[in-house]
Amino acid sequence: MNATTNRYTTPASVTAQIAGLPDLQMAEIRSLWKELFRSDTPIYNRQYLERRIAYRLQEIEFRKVDRNLMDRNARRIKTIIETGQNKKRDRDHRPVAGTMLTREYKGIIHRIVVTPDGHYDFQGRMYPSLSMIAREITGTRWSGPLFFGLKPSATKPTSKKGVRR
Template identity: 60%
Template sequence: MSQTELKPTLSVTAQVAALPTLPMPQLRGLWRKLFETDAPTHVRAFLERRIAYRLQEVEFRKTNQKLLESNQRRIDDLVEATNPNKPVRDNQPPAGTVLTREYREVEHHVTVLADGQYDYQGRLYPSLSMIAREITGTRWSGPAFFGLKSATKPKGARKGGKR
């Protein structure tokens, strides 16, 4: 193998090992071939690492096709099972969590259910905000009321820019 090119017949290990010996123009050419775009930087270490990773990705696709097909089927099943109309609650506590809040010297307990609802005094609620309103009689952010997030904006966060 010459020092100016990588031979595709070499093993991936040999191709990766040869990357430091390639001149920069060949390294950028290999980037264009693998990524179908110009190299985003002239930092050799970055190009070598990303090219090495990409060479391994390409080889993995060839040798592990069954695994890739299996993973794609699993992804398709998950996408199909997901309901796009249901809002995603990414900050909801795990099912079974009991949220406790003392308000006006009365302790209130709310249980998080597996279906995303909340149990408060034997009744089901779709949101913590509804429970906070039930307790206080005023509109509250439910997560803020139960201490799951800050009730106030951070200092310096104002609408409308500088004053």
């Protein structure tokens, strides 16, 4: 029995399935696409296919509605209707359950998956915050949302674009 058959009879975690996508042969990628989307692959761009498959796997696994996300969206929609403008995002940078965050640090790629209970799965261990994971990776204190690119740096880069002389 090969790994592909075994994966379907004993489902691995979504994290493991997504992490294993780069190891699959292109024929296996196309087969998995057909199973998930009930159609042939629209193109043969491997990167595109892997990303869409990863998204679909997460979509299937984490179908549950995130109440916080729904509330935030309702507030934003109300603001847009009232003011006609899309104001700055809420300060809450928590990603939706099932989101996979990827960060390369010192040549090593680190993957973190957001769980439905609001925690973070990193290397099979659960963490309550991204900052704890960033510290684990770097050995120094970091803002987790900043380290993983969920919020911009406080310092703005200087740009000469738009400056008239």
